[in-house]
Each structure stands twice: as structure tokens, then as C-alpha cells.
Amino acid sequence: MKYQRGVALSGLIFWGIVLVLVAVLGMKVAPTAIEYFKILKDSKAVVAQVGPDATVADVRKSFDKFAEIDMLEFYGNQLDISKDGGKIVIEFAYEKRIHLFWNVSLLIDYKGSTAE
Template sequence: MKTPNLPKPQRGLALSTLFIWLFIIIVLALLGMRLIPPWMEFATARKAIQEISADKVGTTTPQEVRKAFNARATIDDITAIKGEDLEITKEGGEVVISFAYRKEVPLFSNMGVYMDFAASSKQ
């Protein structure tokens, strides 16, 4: 007895599925392009205050710390905060620098994201 040849099931990607996946990838790419730069700026600002706090020379007064941060902000293109926004305290003879700010990132027409950032030079 001979078995009938059954057609093999179709394989591949439907055009509608391709469009859905392309839409998802494009939306994720746009979100990434909008949301990653504020995170990178925050990381740069956090690194700057940690290095300024660790540097014992020329950063003993709040004015010197603010001046050092403004110089670093100019070099590293930090625009979200300025030296005047820093909270500078001394704990145990060590200078502790901290900041907090909110960044609004517009996404599409009337939609946006608020991102709250806070960092301190104290680990």
C-alpha cells in the first residue's frame, strides 16, 4: 500500500508578521535613542562628582568644588545640572557632593517620560 504524498507545511514569515516585528524594532530603537543620552549624561555627572570628591587638592571649599564641577561640565558636556545645583557637605572630614534632578524627555507628540536622577560621591 502506497502512502499519499502530503504537502509539506509552509515555512517562512508572513508579510504582516514582518511589519509587526519591524514596528516593534523601530519603536524600541526610537525609545533607546531618546532615553539613553540622559542616562549617559547622568553617569558622566556622577563620575565627575566622585572624581572631584576624591581629589583632595583645590576642592576644600564649596566654591572650589562648584568651580571644579563647572569646568568638568564644560569639558564633558553636562548640561542638566550646574555647580550651583550641587549639595556640598562635609562628613568625617571628607567632602560629600550630591545632586538630584528631574529630566523630561519628549517621546511622541504629547507623550513624554520623566526621569529622576540622584547621585552622591559617598559610596
């Protein structure tokens, strides 16, 4: 006697819906993660470019130039700039709210530092 093999229509529909929801979530979250990594990369580039005697205004101005090139909506005035052992350290933290559907949103807290 042969046994039937395969996928039931209800199972196919269920897993199709799950796959679509995961794909939509990924497509909405990926741009914010890419933006975070660009901000971190630009912060590290600014620290490498400016000297240890640079002022806070110089660091912010330099970051704004990098942000303009990468087309970021994140500006130098949102950075926390300090010195640790004579080395400039840039830290930032911000929230990103991603609307998913109806009244459901995803809130992600991004934090980064050049000290790591």
C-alpha cells in the same frame, strides 16, 4: 505533505514596528543616561581632587571646570555638598523629560552621590 514555514507579512510588520519603537526610545534615552554617568564621574573626580578642607565654593568651581570640559548643561550650583566624617560628599538629583511623540513624554528622575 510539506508544511509551509516562514513569517506572515502581518507578523513581519508588527515586529518591525515594535523594533523601531524600541530603537527610537533607546536613542532618546541613551544621551540622558550618558549625561548622568558623566555628572557622577565628574563629581567623584572633584571629591578626589579637592582636599577635605575645601570650601563649598571651591568644590562648585572645580565641578564647573569638569562640566565645561565634558560639555554638560549641569552646573555646580545644582549640587548638594556636605561633609560626612571629614570627607566631602556630593549629591545631586534632577529630572529629565524626554519628548517621545505627540503629547507623550518620558520623565526620568536621576539621583547620584559620591558616598556610594
